[in-house]
Amino acid sequence: MAGEIFISYRRSDRDKAELLHRLLKERGVDAWYDAHVTAGEDWRLATAKALETAPIFVLLFSQAASESDDIAKELAAATFEKKLVVPVRIENIRPKGQ
Numbered sequence: 001m002a003g004e005i006f007i008s009y010r011r012s013d014r015d016k017a018e019l020l021h022r023l024l025k026e027r028g029v030d031a032w033y034d035a036h037v038t039a040g041e042d043w044r045l046a047t048a049k050a051l052e053t054a055p056i057f058v059l060l061f062s063q064a065a066s067e068s069d070d071i072a073k074e075l076a077a078a079t080f081e082k083k084l085v086v087p088v089r090i091e092n093i094r095p096k097g098q
Contacts, residue, residue, distance in 0.1 A: 003030035006054035008063035008074045016090050017060055017074075031058075060085075062068040062091040 005080050010087040017033045024031040032050040037043045051057070051063060057078035080087055085097075 003032035003050070003054055005029060005031040005056045005058055006051050006074075006078070007031055007033040007058050007060065008065075008071055008078075009033065009060035010062060010068050013060050013062050013090060016062075020060065020088070030093060046082070048077075051077055051083070055083060056086060058086045058088060061087050061089045061092050061093075061095065066093065066095065075077045 007017050007020060016024070018035070021031050021035070023034055032054060034043065034047060036050070037065045051074060057074060057075070059065065075085070
C-alpha cells in the first residue's frame with residue numbers, strides 16, 4: 001500500500017528509514033518504504049506504484065545514497081512527476097553535481 005510520503009534510502013541506511021517511518025506513523029502520517037513489499041510481490045512494480053502515488057518524496061541522503069543508481073532513478077522520476085522532494089541529510093556530506 002502506498003502512502004503520502006515515499007521514503008527513498010540506501011539499504012545500509014535502513015535503520016534511519018525505519019526510524020523515520022515509525023516517527024511519521026506515530027504522528028498519523030502514511031509513509032511508504034520498501035519494507036512494505038510483501039513476499040512474492042515484484043519489488044520493482046511495488047516501488048514504482050508507491051512512487052507514482054505519493055505526492056511527497058523524502059530522500060535520506062548519505063554517502064551510500066549518493067552512489068546509488070537506483071536512488072538516482074527514483075529521484076529523477078520524482079522530479080519528473082513534480083513531486084515535493086524533501087532531502088534529509090543523515091550524514092554530513094555535500095551533494096555533488098554531475
